[in-house]
Amino acid sequence: MSPRLGPVSEGWAAAVPHDALAAVRWFFGDMSEPQFYKSELASLALLAGAALAWWAGRRRKRWAGAPLAYGTGLWPWLLAAAALSLLISNLAFSWTLDAGWQPTFVPFVSVAPAVVLVYGPGWKTCLSGAVLGALTTTPLALLLVPTVAVPLGLPSVVACVLAMAFAMVLTFAIARKLPWLVLPAESFREEREVAAEAGPPSSASARRAPGVVNDAIWAVRRVLCDFSEAPFFANELASLGLLLGVAAAFVLNPALPAYGSGLLPEILFAQALTSAIGVVLWRGWYRDGGWAATYASVVSVAPAAVLMSNGSWTGIIGGAVLGAVLAPPLARAAAARLPKDFHPSIGNVTAMAVATAVSVPVLGLLPA
DSSP: OOOOOSOOSTTHHHHGGGOHHHHHHHHHHGGGTTTTOOOHHHHHHHHHHHHHHHHHHHTTOGGGOSOGGGGTSOHHHHHHHHHHHHHHHHHHHGGGGGGSOOOTTGGGGTHHHHHHHHHOSSHHHHHHHHHHHHHHHHHHHHHHIIIIIHHHTOOHHHHHHHHHHHHHHHHHHHHTTOTTOOOOSSOOOTTHHHHHHSOOOSSHHHHHSOSHHHHHHHHHHHHHHHTTTTTTOOOHHHHHHHHHHHHHHHHHOTTSGGGGTSOHHHHHHHHHHHHHHHHHHTGGGGGGGOOOOTTGGGGTHHHHHHHHTTTOHHHHHHHHHHHHHHHHHHHHHHHTTSOTTSOTHHHHHHHHHHHHHHHHHHHHTSOO
């Protein structure tokens, strides 16, 4: 039995405009909302795991896991931009929470970090991404949830990821006109040597050693990375921190994580299953340093299907399978058509929207 310690999800949003502690909790809770957890403890554990991975990676520890932020060396700037954009979003739009939940989390996993990954480090890039992210993504999400998701009976995540896609397209179009944002001559790969010595990352090098055991280890690590890929961390330690944090939050009070639905175990199972299916199904895309958006269903189709079906096995299994089958190839196709100065995550969030909008209604037609 849970001790039911601490706050619950119900009434949290409405308290934010009037309660400083609730506002701080909401800010940190937003960092784990892309995974449908919405728990400040999960978010703090995610940050702690990522910080440990960064520290270990800089010291070439073999247990550091996959290099943060895809081995670009930009994780501190990426986190700074994402956190600042999230802060602006919370300060500017917290007044809307009087009416209940609102998607204030959306800048944390979209525009701001993507701008840093495309344009590189520095305060000009960081501040530009943070401001543009907060002023485009959140208003679009606030608009699309009641005008698209609600009338069509779709999960709110569809509107949220559509807002991310539109905002990133708009932002990168604006960035072309900003003289202080200049595309780097070469991609950032500052940690490639560190990653090579720290052990196999979650892509090609782990697959160069043949054998069932090595393949299984690689697959488990890749599944772990998928849990922290939405904020562009994609690291095993960050993911372990996130999972341990949300598990602890659920044990303390099941009425907080996953919007107080009590469905966190079902969501976690569906997320792990959809990632595992995707990794096995699309593993060929990971060879020779490649990549696949196997995380896309982890933060869209799978958890949305669980919540929409109230944790039925149809929602759990069906959402996991459909998400794993649909999202990665859709993301790959969409990203391949983007200009060089538009981050490929635009394709990922577009795929999330399409896959969720297709999968959830189909699953709704099936018996529970």
